[in-house]
Amino acid sequence: MSFLHINNIKKRFGDTTVLKGIDIAIEKGDFLVLVGPSGCGKSTLLNMIAGLDSISEGELLLNGERINELHPARRDIAMVFQSYALYPSMTVAGNIGFGLEMRKVPKAQRREAIQKVARMLQIESLLDRKPGQLSGGQRQRVAMGRALVRDPQLFLFDEPLSNLDAKLRVDMRTEIKQLHQRLNTTIVYVTHDQIEAMTLATRIAVMRAGELQQLGTPQEVYDDPSNLFVAGFMGSPSMNLLRADIVRHEGVLHARVRKRNEDVLMLPIERDAEALAGWEGREVILGIRPEAITDPASAHHDGRIFEAELEVELVEPTGADMYVVTHLGGREINARMRPGTDISAGTPTRFAFDVSRMVAFDPDSEARIRHT
Amino acid sequence: MPSSPPRHGEGRGRLQQWLPKLVLAPSFALLLFFVYGFIVWTSYISFTDSGMLPDYTWVGLEQWSKLWRSWTWGIALHNIWVFGLLYIVSCTVLGLLLAILLDQRIRAEGVLRTIYLYPMALSFIVTGTAWQWFLNPGLGLEKTMRELGWESFTFNWLINADMAIYTIVIAAVWQATGFIMAMFLAGLRGIDGEMIKAAQIDGAPTWKIYARIIIPQLRPVFLSAIVVLAHLAIKSFDLVVAMTGGGPGNSTAVPATFMYSYAFSRNEMGIAAASAVFMLAVIAALIVPYLYSELRGGRS
Numbered sequence: 001m002s003f004l005h006i007n008n009i010k011k012r013f014g015d016t017t018v019l020k021g022i023d024i025a026i027e028k029g030d031f032l033v034l035v036g037p038s039g040c041g042k043s044t045l046l047n048m049i050a051g052l053d054s055i056s057e058g059e060l061l062l063n064g065e066r067i068n069e070l071h072p073a074r075r076d077i078a079m080v081f082q083s084y085a086l087y088p089s090m091t092v093a094g095n096i097g098f099g100l101e102m103r104k105v106p107k108a109q110r111r112e113a114i115q116k117v118a119r120m121l122q123i124e125s126l127l128d129r130k131p132g133q134l135s136g137g138q139r140q141r142v143a144m145g146r147a148l149v150r151d152p153q154l155f156l157f158d159e160p161l162s163n164l165d166a167k168l169r170v171d172m173r174t175e176i177k178q179l180h181q182r183l184n185t186t187i188v189y190v191t192h193d194q195i196e197a198m199t200l201a202t203r204i205a206v207m208r209a210g211e212l213q214q215l216g217t218p219q220e221v222y223d224d225p226s227n228l229f230v231a232g233f234m235g236s237p238s239m240n241l242l243r244a245d246i247v248r249h250e251g252v253l254h255a256r257v258r259k260r261n262e263d264v265l266m267l268p269i270e271r272d273a274e275a276l277a278g279w280e281g282r283e284v285i286l287g288i289r290p291e292a293i294t295d296p297a298s299a300h301h302d303g304r305i306f307e308a309e310l311e312v313e314l315v316e317p318t319g320a321d322m323y324v325v326t327h328l329g330g331r332e333i334n335a336r337m338r339p340g341t342d343i344s345a346g347t348p349t350r351f352a353f354d355v356s357r358m359v360a361f362d363p364d365s366e367a368r369i370r371h372t
Numbered sequence: 373m374p375s376s377p378p379r380h381g382e383g384r385g386r387l388q389q390w391l392p393k394l395v396l397a398p399s400f401a402l403l404l405f406f407v408y409g410f411i412v413w414t415s416y417i418s419f420t421d422s423g424m425l426p427d428y429t430w431v432g433l434e435q436w437s438k439l440w441r442s443w444t445w446g447i448a449l450h451n452i453w454v455f456g457l458l459y460i461v462s463c464t465v466l467g468l469l470l471a472i473l474l475d476q477r478i479r480a481e482g483v484l485r486t487i488y489l490y491p492m493a494l495s496f497i498v499t500g501t502a503w504q505w506f507l508n509p510g511l512g513l514e515k516t517m518r519e520l521g522w523e524s525f526t527f528n529w530l531i532n533a534d535m536a537i538y539t540i541v542i543a544a545v546w547q548a549t550g551f552i553m554a555m556f557l558a559g560l561r562g563i564d565g566e567m568i569k570a571a572q573i574d575g576a577p578t579w580k581i582y583a584r585i586i587i588p589q590l591r592p593v594f595l596s597a598i599v600v601l602a603h604l605a606i607k608s609f610d611l612v613v614a615m616t617g618g619g620p621g622n623s624t625a626v627p628a629t630f631m632y633s634y635a636f637s638r639n640e641m642g643i644a645a646a647s648a649v650f651m652l653a654v655i656a657a658l659i660v661p662y663l664y665s666e667l668r669g670g671r672s
Contacts, residue, residue, distance in 0.1 A: 052569050073575035085566035089588035098584075099574035146570075 500614025
């Protein structure tokens with residue numbers, strides 16, 4: 001029995017269905033990140049778990065107990081909101097302790113709990129201030145403190161970092177991850193930022209338009225996307241997606257990709273070969289991560305490397321990496337190469353394709369082509 | 373006259389700079405004369421021996437001491453206390469209550485809001501006349517109830533010297549409550565919905581969410597509402613004139629009706645001026661700090 005079980009949950013507003021049957025199950029101690037573009041229903045799902053939105057259909061089980069109709073206060077959950085939602089008329093201590101006060105925890109015990117959480121979040125010196133006197137990062141900590149102090153079964157985070165500036169966001173991200181590891185809490189976290197999802201999650205649920213696209217560990221979602229949307233959404237820079245024909249060449253299945261100059265590049269099919277055999281003579285969409293296309297010297301030789309010479313169109317150094325843009329299958333293709341490599345635009349260069357990391361999608365249904 | 377194109381442009385620039393001031397100058401001058409000029413004039417009159425007509429003989433504080441010895445002025449001050457307090461408290465409490473009820477995402481909210489707000493669009497004279505008819509024992513509520521068969525029904529506050537001031541409170545509250553409600557509704561709509569959700573998850577029952585989280589945040593609205601109501605209360609004149617004319621006897625006299633009757637029917641302009649200056653001082657004591665804090669708040 002899983003700890004949190006979201007069982008075929010649907011949400012309708014009048015005639016429009018915003019959640020079309022979501023199935024997710026996580027274990028105690030999991031960090032589930034719901035990720036997707038805005039309007040995909042991830043926040044609605046979170047509000048339904050919190051009890052702030054009603055459930056139209058399906059079942060919500062926490063620790064084996066159905067909580068569909070339970071009032072938010074009685075679900076043993078705590079939530080951190082995007083706007084932090086601190087109570088402006090109360091001090092920081094009052095904010096953190098409000099939930100305990102409402103649960104009639106004695107004052108001395110309450111003070112102790114507030115102190116403990118404040119120490120953990122390093123906001124002890126702020127306890128007597130009002131939220132209006134705090135910076136964004138401090139408010140964020142207070143909001144987390146308010147959730148932590150109650151020690152609930154389940155923590156819910158609704159885009160908690162989206163109001164912070166870029167640097168603070170990265171710091172807070174690390175801190176949330178450390179808190180999760182230290183306290184071994186169960187967390188459901190909503191974000192539209194796939195980097196946040198990748199770095200924080202133990203399980204990622206990618207959503208789009210009210211449907212669950214894929215549920216898995218960050219590595220599974222990244223390496224083994226179940227469809228074109230997940231492939232394009234997760235990862236930055238995003239996965240290269242290009243048109244290719246599946247052909248048999250010298251007895252081996254190949255993806256034939258058009259170069260800029262009407263030449264073709266034949267990439268041997270390594271992965272999902274059985275499923276792709278059925279696609280011989282048809283067009284598919286090929287997906288290759290930028291880091292699976294490198295310069296020959298830095299290629300991972302545990303994969304299956306296929307080298308080809310292509311013309312470089314653009315070089316974008318980022319310091320840590322160098323992104324090299326070339327043209328394949330009618331699209332710009334990003335390759336990640338070692339910085340300092342002597343490559344310049346307009347010159348033919350050898351590219352190393354790790355074909356064992358190549359995936360293919362059905363261009364019509366956008367589903368992944370793989371052995372089922 | 374040398375008038376090269378750049379100089380011409382400069383002249384136009386200067387005109388544009390001065391035009392707003394030029395356009396505003398006449399009304400500014402009128403305001404200065406008729407408002408502030410007459411404030412000074414009235415203040416002066418209150419220290420003179422003026423009766424039916426202004427008389428510039430200086431008599432010092434004589435009119436002021438007459439004012440404070442006047443029996444009617446005492447009634448007027450007592451009435452304005454009773455009226456003002458009840459009016460401000462009732463309007464604020466009822467307005468807040470209506471706003472909270474309207475904020476429950478009910479249907480037809482727009483219609484209801486308009487209905488509650490409409491009395492504010494009426495002039496005090498109309499409100500006063502309508503309520504005078506309605507509360508008049510021989511015309512309105514009492515007569516109707518008796519005709520419907522409730523023979524013993526009595527509601528004669530309007531003609532009862534002890535109770536008449538409360539009928540004015542009823543009419544005034546009826547008129548201003550909708551406006552105060554609109555102010556509170558705007559305040560309620562400005563509160564972050566996530567905060568209420570957070571309080572729900574924290575386990576606060578609805579009344580506690582209002583008492584501990586929402587109402588404390590409406591403090592600026594309370595301040596505005598009280599200032600608006602307080603100065604309306606002190607200025608109240610037309611409503612009293614239309615409903616009771618200050619009667620029965622002097623029982624519903626308020627400072628404004630006192631001032632009017634002393635100036636225009638009892639030919640005691642000096643006393644009237646003193647009462648007017650006193651009212652101005654009280655209103656200024658309320659409004660000036662409020663405006664100061666509002667304007668300063670707007671700048672920061």
